[in-house]
Amino acid sequence: MILGATGVVGQTSKTDPTKSNPDTRAIMDTLIDSFAEVLPLSFDMKEFSSKKSKQTILKSLKKLKDNANILEQHGKIKDKNFGFVAKSLESDANNVYRWFEKGYYDEAKFTLHNMTENCIACHSSLPETAKFPKPERFLSKINLQNLPALDKAHYLTMSRQFDEALAAYETVFNDPEIQPANLIALGSFTQYMKLSISVKSDFNRPQKLLLNIADRPKTPRHVRMLVLKWNKQLETYEKSAPFGQITLPSIRKTIEAGKLEMEFPKDRDGLIHYVTANAMLNRYVNGNPSTSTDMAEAYYLMGVTESLLGHSFWISRQDFYLETAIRLAPGSDFSPKAYALLEESLVSGFTGSAGTNIPDDVSLLLNDLKTLIDNAKKEKS
Numbered sequence: 001m002i003l004g005a006t007g008v009v010g011q012t013s014k015t016d017p018t019k020s021n022p023d024t025r026a027i028m029d030t031l032i033d034s035f036a037e038v039l040p041l042s043f044d045m046k047e048f049s050s051k052k053s054k055q056t057i058l059k060s061l062k063k064l065k066d067n068a069n070i071l072e073q074h075g076k077i078k079d080k081n082f083g084f085v086a087k088s089l090e091s092d093a094n095n096v097y098r099w100f101e102k103g104y105y106d107e108a109k110f111t112l113h114n115m116t117e118n119c120i121a122c123h124s125s126l127p128e129t130a131k132f133p134k135p136e137r138f139l140s141k142i143n144l145q146n147l148p149a150l151d152k153a154h155y156l157t158m159s160r161q162f163d164e165a166l167a168a169y170e171t172v173f174n175d176p177e178i179q180p181a182n183l184i185a186l187g188s189f190t191q192y193m194k195l196s197i198s199v200k201s202d203f204n205r206p207q208k209l210l211l212n213i214a215d216r217p218k219t220p221r222h223v224r225m226l227v228l229k230w231n232k233q234l235e236t237y238e239k240s241a242p243f244g245q246i247t248l249p250s251i252r253k254t255i256e257a258g259k260l261e262m263e264f265p266k267d268r269d270g271l272i273h274y275v276t277a278n279a280m281l282n283r284y285v286n287g288n289p290s291t292s293t294d295m296a297e298a299y300y301l302m303g304v305t306e307s308l309l310g311h312s313f314w315i316s317r318q319d320f321y322l323e324t325a326i327r328l329a330p331g332s333d334f335s336p337k338a339y340a341l342l343e344e345s346l347v348s349g350f351t352g353s354a355g356t357n358i359p360d361d362v363s364l365l366l367n368d369l370k371t372l373i374d375n376a377k378k379e380k381s
């Protein structure tokens with residue numbers, strides 16, 4: 001049972017992801033303000049680590065940490081996905097504060113810059129709610145024009161200037177100097193598709209870019225075939241409008257379509273299907289604290305799509321989704337599959353040239369989940 005915002009127990013209704021939420025917005029407004037105070041300073045290490053600025057920066061970092069904590073509390077009445085990212089942001093903000101307080105300025109800066117991946121994880125999963133005015137205070141302090149184009153796109157997404165972010169990506173991808181084969185392998189290419197499809201619900205915009213890439217004389221044949229395939233997928237979704245009525249069967253169908261396109265486990269032919277399925281799933285779970293088997297399956301499928309699309313080395317949601325799916329429905333058909341994918345992901349993370357070295361807490365977690373699944377199976381039979 002979840003205590004909803006209104007104090008009503010057992011809130012299970014789904015919130016409309018395209019509608020603005022005044023509470024979330026108010027928190028974001030203060031969050032970006034405290035961010036605007038410290039981020040510019042962190043670009044100048046001399047200033048960032050100077051005795052003179054220490055108290056001022058510490059005060060701003062405290063504000064950032066407090067605001068992240070408010071967001072984390074707010075996340076408790078949302079869905080598990082929102083809650084997870086909010087918690088990750090809070091943990092980062094606490095770490096930044098602690099590093100900085102102790103005088104570990106490089107570590108503080110590294111964490112501060114990477115914690116923006118949390119902002120982006122949330123902002124690129126759900127449809128744009130409203131056109132927010134540009135956060136002038138933030139933008140005036142960060143001179144975006146001086147940043148490399150992909151960093152510019154990063155900070156534009158962070159501050160929800162989505163149209164500008166898409167344009168920044170297109171400038172990079174349309175640059176004839178960039179090798180098309182390298183370009184489509186970039187995580188930022190997937191990020192661009194997520195912004196267009198998930199945030200803008202726009203299947204049309206990327207088509208022009210893909211046709212441009214296909215038309216370049218230097219584009220290798222296999223890349224041309226791939227981008228034309230993606231283009232077809234976009235055309236099909238533009239007609240079928242998959243966000244109209246989102247149900248579990250319609251999500252499963254979208255993922256199946258992606259699987260059918262793929263000849264090898266990790267090839268990229270199904271990209272548009274998976275980005276679309278991921279967008280449908282985020283809309284499906286948004287604001288829904290239900291713990292039903294359907295919701296568990298949605299988290300399992302999110303784990304599957306995330307395993308193919310995730311590219312942030314800082315925040316990975318795949319393992320969390322898979323664990324959530326198993327805990328919510330250990331006796332389901334999909335829980336052994338979720339377990340297999342989770343085990344593969346965790347074990348590969350700890351395998352290197354010196355063999356496999358799984359930390360105790362990870363083996364405990366895997367054992368715990370395995371027991372849950374085994375017990376549920378025994379109960380059923």
Ligand code: HEC
Nearest residue numbers: 020021024025028029032082085086089118119122129132
């Ligand atoms: C847990 C999810 C989540 C995280 C993490 C997150 N945001 Fe947001 N943010 C949202 C949502 C959802 C909205 C849209 C609110 C609405 O319209 O209901 C939003 C809106 C905003 C806005 C527009 C608010 C306005 O009224 O102008 C800004 C600016 C913003 N976020 C900045 C940030 C920054 C900076 C970070 C990271 C330090 C961040 N957000 C982290 C979910 C998140």
